[in-house]
Amino acid sequence: MARGALSLLASRRPECRARAPRFGPVVSQFKRIREIAIAIALLAIPFFVLNASLRDPSRQSWLDQQILSLLSGVQSGGTSAARVFSQFFDDYVYLVEVREENARLETRIARLEAERHQLLDEGLENRRLRSLLQLRERVGGELIAAEVISRDIAPPFFRVTRVEIDRGSRDRVRAGMPVLSGQGLVGLVQRASGRSCEVQLIVDRRAAVDVIVQRTGARGMLRGTGEDERYMARIQYLGREDALRVGDLVHTSGLGQRFPPSILVGRVTRIVREDFGLYQEVEVSPAVDFSRLEEVLILTEGALGDTVADVADEPPARRP
């Protein structure tokens, strides 16, 4: 066995190879005894420690007290290290929980935000539908509700030039029928197909509406300007003597039976009176925001009982 240990020692360290034949057995023996001594000591220490720590304090010997006082320092260090480790672990777990809670709360906020937007949308829709309902009661006649399904947009200001709604000839909608919204007059049905129809807006260059200024009773013909950058119309053939003011409300007059009377068309925004001529030029901003238009009413039967389309089919009377 000693020879085996010797050869092992010799093979491991070249510098020991020369000394190995002389000191090998002694070194090996010394190492063996040292290891056994260490092992016995390591077995004895906990035994005495256990004896000292578990014994009744009144029966502790001087050796027990010395061991315990020696241990208290070690134990204090160990406890501090354990506390630091535990604190670190607690902090880590806390941070992980905070992160998870953060993610959970972010998801919840996103959901609540979506619900809030939905409620706002529903509130706006509710308001629009309520105003449509009020309009239906006020206008009378037979009205069909419709939704905007597409819009023609004019670049570069994204102005809506024409809308398409989800009612057509199958719903008895025909060209020339007035289209209204809760805000006011939208325009006329220009072309009706099976399940949809196109609506010409009152700001279209080809649109013409007989209007009356509510405050003064002045009458004129409203025509769209068809401008790219804004929704605007002008009242033509309004006498110079009519004292209009900016902010006056403009309604449909009901004459010509193309539109029902007293439907809000817009508000006077600019008045130009030249030094010469019979008429003044009045710009009207429409009451309806065509960019946000979603629900409309189509008047298929006039308040007086006659079909509006029948009247609309007649050639328009020539104006001066």
Place this chain on the structure above:
Amino acid sequence: MKNVLFVALALVLLIVQSSLSALVSLHPFVPNLLLPMVLYLGVTPDVTLGRGAALAFGIGVLADEVTGAPLGLDTFIFVAAFLLTRVAGLRLFLRGVPFQVVATTGIAMIAAGAMLALCAIFEEPEAFPLVMPPLGVLGTITTMLWGEDAPLVGRATELATLLVATGLATGVLSPLVYAATRRADTFTVRTRRAATES
């Protein structure tokens, strides 16, 4: 490097053991996950006697500090288990998982018994060390057979249950601990070999 790795693994096993007990009520099947690690050190020829005893001592101190056991209890048991395993020269890992489980269960039961014996030797005797036998048919039979001594039988039954349950729990989980310890052991060898080759 290897020593640090072993101590780190012991710490991890202690945390697992404590967390397991905190999460699930395992009583009386409470495993001692550090014991198989000490047994591994005892049967591995690469670990010298002094180093193995020192490692067992360190692991025991760690266990005493973390688990709140009387200082020296786990330390003594672990060093003793290491020395006994080394002296007995068991070759657990050459005989497969079943032998590992059986041998570890036996040693764990002996270790648990030694712990109880040490506490009984050094601690003050309990004021009321008797345990009433369990209720039901078993309790009735025990009381009928032993009469006034039934609480002593209850105490003995409880201790036996504790020993067997601890031994079984340790034995069942021991292959995992052996695998983890072996991996930590070979990791250092691989790292050293790779460093030498490069």
